[in-house]
Amino acid sequence: MSKNAETLAALIRERAGSGPVEVGLVLGSGLGHLADKVDGVAIPYEQLDGFPHAGVSGHNANLVIGTLGTTRVAVFGGREHYYEAGRADAMRLPLEVLKALGADRLILTNAAGSMRQDIPPGELMQITDHINFSGLNPLIGEKTDARFVPMGGAYDADMAEAFQQIAAREGITLKPGIYAWYSGPSFETPAEIRAIRTLGADAVGMSTVPEVILARFLGLRVAGFSTVTNMAQGLSDEAISHEHTKAMAPLGAEKLEKLVLGYLTRD
Numbered sequence: 001m002s003k004n005a006e007t008l009a010a011l012i013r014e015r016a017g018s019g020p021v022e023v024g025l026v027l028g029s030g031l032g033h034l035a036d037k038v039d040g041v042a043i044p045y046e047q048l049d050g051f052p053h054a055g056v057s058g059h060n061a062n063l064v065i066g067t068l069g070t071t072r073v074a075v076f077g078g079r080e081h082y083y084e085a086g087r088a089d090a091m092r093l094p095l096e097v098l099k100a101l102g103a104d105r106l107i108l109t110n111a112a113g114s115m116r117q118d119i120p121p122g123e124l125m126q127i128t129d130h131i132n133f134s135g136l137n138p139l140i141g142e143k144t145d146a147r148f149v150p151m152g153g154a155y156d157a158d159m160a161e162a163f164q165q166i167a168a169r170e171g172i173t174l175k176p177g178i179y180a181w182y183s184g185p186s187f188e189t190p191a192e193i194r195a196i197r198t199l200g201a202d203a204v205g206m207s208t209v210p211e212v213i214l215a216r217f218l219g220l221r222v223a224g225f226s227t228v229t230n231m232a233q234g235l236s237d238e239a240i241s242h243e244h245t246k247a248m249a250p251l252g253a254e255k256l257e258k259l260v261l262g263y264l265t266r267d
């Protein structure tokens with residue numbers, strides 16, 4: 001754990017109380033409303049030295065610490081993507097801080113393009129595994145042997161099962177699938193989508209995978225969800241754009257919020 005993370009964790013405890021955080025959440029494009037439901041304290045990233053400047057519209061750059069459901073959480077309203085500054089490890093410090101605050105679990109959400117006709121826009125996908133199509137890695141440069149992180153079971157089976165049970169109870173369709181990380185910021189070509197599909201991916205997006213690698217490096221258990229905002233390039237006539245992503249994300253966001261709240265609320 002870096003000294004910087006310990007220092008920031010101490011500062012956050014001073015502002016938001018010292019009760020240990022249990023679960024961290026990273027909210028993707030258009031999925032930030034969950035942060036408003038936390039009973040707690042919002043700290044702008046700019047007051048947290050070394051935190052990203054999440055400059056992508058549709059992302060809200062606050063760290064919110066407090067209670068959601070019955071669980072003490074840390075909600076990262078914005079993430080820095082690789083495509084913003086070429087830093088695959090941009091979320092390392094925030095996730096180190098999460099760990100330093102006591103969390104053992106991380107829930108990651110994103111907006112994604114679907115390559116499955118049975119997971120159309122507005123639907124959710126539970127990420128059960130990923131393909132690092134970018135070939136980039138946030139642990140490049142890490143000096144310790146801890147860098148050799150096993151990635152089998154990176155998406156925690158027990159967490160996935162808990163979410164499946166909540167989905168069934170709430171009547172929410174939550175199909176499992178494989179997420180492919182494409183660096184962005186340009187969207188994929190139709191040929192790239194055919195390639196990724198052939199490789200076994202079900203959804204594609206520009207985030208999440210580096211955070212999963214970092215989370216496993218830090219020993220956090222992970223659950224990941226895609227809200228499908230569009231069919232991937234070439235699979236429908238609909239025009240793909242960031243505006244479209246932001247406009248479509250709320251369709252799945254409501255269901256995702258229900259799932260996450262269900263998970264964070266103990267009976």
Ligand code: HPA
Pocket residue numbers: 111112113114182187188204205206229230231232233240245
């Ligand atoms: N590709 C990559 N990222 C995305 C997409 C997509 O089609 N939709 C939303 N985020």
